[in-house]
Amino acid sequence: MTPDTADLIHRIAAAGAPARPLAPPWTRAGIWCALSLPSLWLLYLVWPHAEAAVLFDRRFAIEQAAALATGLGAAAAAFGTIVPGYSRTIVLGPLAPLAFWLGNLGRLCARDWSAPGDLPPILIDWPCFPATVLAGIVPALVMVVMLRRGAPLTPRRTTALGALAVAGVANFGIRFVHPFDASFIVLAWHVGAVFALSAAVASFGDRIVSWQKAIDASRVGA
Amino acid sequence: MSTDDIRLVELMKAAQSGDTVAYEQLLETITPLLRRVVRRRRTFLDPDEVEDLVQDILLSVHAVRRSYDPARPFMPWLLAITRNRMADGARRHARTSAHEVAVNNLDVTFAAESTNPLTEGYGDPEALRQAIETLPAGQREAIELLKLREMSLKDAAATSGTTVGALKVATHRAMVALRRLLVARS
Numbered sequence: 001m002t003p004d005t006a007d008l009i010h011r012i013a014a015a016g017a018p019a020r021p022l023a024p025p026w027t028r029a030g031i032w033c034a035l036s037l038p039s040l041w042l043l044y045l046v047w048p049h050a051e052a053a054v055l056f057d058r059r060f061a062i063e064q065a066a067a068l069a070t071g072l073g074a075a076a077a078a079f080g081t082i083v084p085g086y087s088r089t090i091v092l093g094p095l096a097p098l099a100f101w102l103g104n105l106g107r108l109c110a111r112d113w114s115a116p117g118d119l120p121p122i123l124i125d126w127p128c129f130p131a132t133v134l135a136g137i138v139p140a141l142v143m144v145v146m147l148r149r150g151a152p153l154t155p156r157r158t159t160a161l162g163a164l165a166v167a168g169v170a171n172f173g174i175r176f177v178h179p180f181d182a183s184f185i186v187l188a189w190h191v192g193a194v195f196a197l198s199a200a201v202a203s204f205g206d207r208i209v210s211w212q213k214a215i216d217a218s219r220v221g222a
Numbered sequence: 223m224s225t226d227d228i229r230l231v232e233l234m235k236a237a238q239s240g241d242t243v244a245y246e247q248l249l250e251t252i253t254p255l256l257r258r259v260v261r262r263r264r265t266f267l268d269p270d271e272v273e274d275l276v277q278d279i280l281l282s283v284h285a286v287r288r289s290y291d292p293a294r295p296f297m298p299w300l301l302a303i304t305r306n307r308m309a310d311g312a313r314r315h316a317r318t319s320a321h322e323v324a325v326n327n328l329d330v331t332f333a334a335e336s337t338n339p340l341t342e343g344y345g346d347p348e349a350l351r352q353a354i355e356t357l358p359a360g361q362r363e364a365i366e367l368l369k370l371r372e373m374s375l376k377d378a379a380a381t382s383g384t385t386v387g388a389l390k391v392a393t394h395r396a397m398v399a400l401r402r403l404l405v406a407r408s
Contacts, residue, residue, distance in 0.1 A: 005253060008277050008380050012284045013246035019238050019288040083289050084302035151286035153306045211282055211310065216385045218285040 015219055022149060025083065025090060029075035032142055033169065039138035040173030047131075047177045063104060064172055069097035071168025075143070078161035082150025082209070091157070094164060101168075105187045131177065132193035136170035144208060148217070152209040159205030163198040230296040238287060249280060252300060256280070259304055264312065275311045277376065282307050353403040361396035364389050 022028065073094030080090035143162045152158065171190050178190075201208070230251065236244035256276045264272065282303050290299050354365055367378035368389065379386045 004377060005273060005277055005280075008280060009246060009249040009253065011380055011383070012249060012280060013242045015284070016237055016240065016242050016245040016287075018240035021238060021291055022289055024291070082286075083291070084286070084300075084306070085294070085298035150289045151282070151303060151306075153302065211285070211307070212386070214285040215281045216387055218281070219385070 022079075022083070025076045025079035025086070028079040028146060029072050029165075032075050032079075032139070032146055032165070033072060035142045036139035036169055037173075040135055040169070040176075043135055043173060044176050059108070060175070063101065064175060066097050066101035066104060067168050067172040067175065069168075070094050070101050071165045071172060073097055074161045074165035074168055078143070078147060078158050078165055079150065081154050081158045081161065082147060082152065084151050084153060091161065094161070094168075098164075098168075102187075102191065105191060109187050126189065129189045129193050129196075132167070132170050132174050132190055133197065135173045136166045136197065139166045139169050147209050148213065150209075152206075152211055152214060155209045156202045156205040159208050160198050160202035163201035167193060167195075167197045227295050227297050230300075231292060234287075234290055234296055235292045238290070238292070249283075252283075253280065256300075256304060259301075260308060263308060267311075267315070271311075271315070274374075274376070275308065278311065279304050279307045281376075349404060349407055350400070353400050353407070356403065357396050357399060360384075360388075361392045361399065364392035365396045365400075368393055 023031065073096075077091045077093045080086050080093075081088075140163075143166055147158060147162055171193070174190065230248065233244045233248035233251070237248055253276060256279050257272065260267070260272050260275050260279075264275065267275065283300065286303070290296070354362060357365065363382055364378070367373045367381060368375070373381065375386045375389060379389050382389065384392075
């Protein structure tokens with residue numbers, strides 16, 4: 001062993017404070033969700049919203065379940081990608097609920113489109129986009145903190161999945177405030193926000209999670 | 223799980239609970255393995271670069287040690303980090319190589335005498351030494367490690383017990399201060 005490496009090992013070992021192992025990805029996804037939902041509940045309380053009766057509508061419940069499942073699946077996938085050696089198949093987790101969510105919205109969109117009468121103007125609902133982004137602030141911050149505790153093996157994929165999780169859960173929250181939106185407006189503004197956020201965040205994912213940040217934070221110096 | 227892996231799992235468990243002796247033993251055990259893997263898969267690297275990469279992997283292992291789940295085998299976890307850091311190293315190597323041109327050491331580039339001074343660097347080493355002495359301790363240490371001893375940022379950070387970012391800032395501030403002092407003196 002060269003003297004430099006031996007010295008480094010000694011320094012690393014000396015800096016080896018107790019480090020509690022991370023919980024499994026699905027457990028962490030649950031924790032993230034539990035930490036994020038109170039902020040959405042707060043948003044629901046302070047934002048003007050519809051009567052609670054609409055929340056029991058079947059179509060609304062299915063859509064919400066799919067959005068939440070997409071968020072949870074994407075969160076578990078994001079947390080799985082920061083565990084070295086963890087099965088990569090976990091990234092497929094959010095695909096089924098995402099496909100179901102988009103498929104359901106697409107079907108309803110087509111139905112709205114072919115219905116007689118005028119469609120509501122789409123631009124009038126542009127505030128749905130910033131509202132979805134606003135709802136995502138706390139979940140996004142919690143997500144970044146939690147992602148930085150793992151290994152940045154695939155920064156862009158990890159942050160894209162994290163952003164998808166945030167967007168899914170933010171959509172879940174914001175739909176309680178805007179439950180009456182027509183499906184194509186939901187698709188355009190709410191789901192549009194999902195993909196815009198995911199793409200934007202993934203494009204600078206290596207600045208959010210990186211080996212250099214992880215090593216600097218470990219206080220040994222590199 | 224093999225016997226070796228079971229031993230590594232035990233050492234890693236102890237390391238995660240704060241046992242520095244077990245941690246050092248673990249790192250000493252895995253270092254030759256890492257060196258072998260890097261040498262075998264990165265035949266184009268020279269020995270110094272291999273050692274740099276091994277050290278990089280050790281720092282990475284330390285940085286993300288909480289991502290190891292003691293219920294799972296140790297080697298797949300370690301090798302996933304190793305592969306990832308080797309890929310980063312290869313990208314870095316390719317980037318550096320693309321901007322480097324191998325040339326012989328040419329002492330003279332132009333025939334004119336004025337372009338070939340006999341000495342290089344700052345003209346008054348004593349004034350420079352005195353100026354360095356006046357720097358705050360952190361900046362002085364950064365200059366000594368990086369400029370006088372010509373250590374890499376990684377090694378200098380490890381020696382001084384600080385981070386690469388902090389060293390860069392200290393060096394930048396020290397250079398600004400030195401420039402100001404030496405200009406004022408001359």
